Amino acid sequence: MAPVSLGVLASGRGSNLQSIIDACRRGDIKAEVKVVISDRQDAYALKRAEKHGIDAYYINIKDYQDKAAYETKIVELLRRYNVQLVCLAGYMRLVGPTVLNAFPWRIMNIHPSLLPSFPGLHAQKQALDCGVKVSGCTVHFVDEGMDSGPIILQACVPVYDDDTEDSLAERILEQEHKIYPRAVGLFAEGKLIVRGKKVFIREAGND
Numbered sequence: 483m484a485p486v487s488l489g490v491l492a493s494g495r496g497s498n499l500q501s502i503i504d505a506c507r508r509g510d511i512k513a514e515v516k517v518v519i520s521d522r523q524d525a526y527a528l529k530r531a532e533k534h535g536i537d538a539y540y541i542n543i544k545d546y547q548d549k550a551a552y553e554t555k556i557v558e559l560l561r562r563y564n565v566q567l568v569c570l571a572g573y574m575r576l577v578g579p580t581v582l583n584a585f586p587w588r589i590m591n592i593h594p595s596l597l598p599s600f601p602g603l604h605a606q607k608q609a610l611d612c613g614v615k616v617s618g619c620t621v622h623f624v625d626e627g628m629d630s631g632p633i634i635l636q637a638c639v640p641v642y643d644d645d646t647e648d649s650l651a652e653r654i655l656e657q658e659h660k661i662y663p664r665a666v667g668l669f670a671e672g673k674l675i676v677r678g679k680k681v682f683i684r685e686a687g688n689d
C-alpha cells in the first residue's frame with residue numbers, strides 16, 4: 483500500500499512537524515510529508531521542510547482579499563500534492579470552511595492541554611492558573627470550533643508546584659512528539675473511525 487500523503491500547516495518552530503517527518507523516514511508510520519505550508523515567512527518549520535527536501539510555501543494572508551481566498555490557495559496547493567491528510571502543527575489560525583469542506587475528517591491538530599480543558603491560546607498558562615495537578619496534550623480531528631473536534635489520542639504529564647509556563651510546555655511537548663506521529667500512523671492504517679463526537683480506534687479483527 484502506498485504511504486498516505488501528508489500536508490502540514492505550521493506557523494512556528496515546527497518541532498511537531500519534525501517528529502512526523504522523523505517517524506515517516508524511520509518507517510514507523512506509512513505516511514510521507516509531501517508539502518509544508520506556513521502563514522509566517524519566518525517559521526522555522528519552512529526551513530525544516532527544506533532541509534528534508536520537502537516543498538515548502540509561505541502564504542501571506544494579506545495577499546488575498548479575504549480568508550476564503552487565502553484558504554482557496556491553501557486547498558489548491560494541498561490538492562496539487564494529492565494530500566490525503568492535513569496535519570496542523572502549531573498552526574495558529576482557526577481553520578475556516580474552505581479548508582474544512584475540502585478535507586472532511588481529514589484534518590488533525592495537536593493541542594497542548596487535555597481537551598476539552600484549556601482550548602485556545604496559552605493552554606499551559608491556563609492550566610497553571612487553574613492549579614490542575616495533571617495536564618497533557620491532545621490530538622483531535624478538526625471541526626469548525628476552536629480545539630473542539632473529536633479526540634483521537636491524549637497523553638498526561640504531572641504539573642509541579644514550581645512549574646513555569648516554559649517547564650510545563652517542555653514536558654508536554656515531549657509527549658506531543660510521541661502521540662502526533664502515532665495518531666497519523668493510526669490514520670494511515672485506516673484504524674480511525676469517527677462516530678459523532680467520538681473517535682474509535684479499530685483494532686485488527688475488531689470492527
Ligand code: GAR
Nearest residue numbers: 494495496497498571572592593594
Ligand atoms: C505545540 O505545543 C502545539 O501543541 C501548540 O503550539 C506548539 C507548536 O510547537 N499548538 C497550539 O497551541 C494550537 N492551538 P511546534 O511548532 O514546535 O510544533
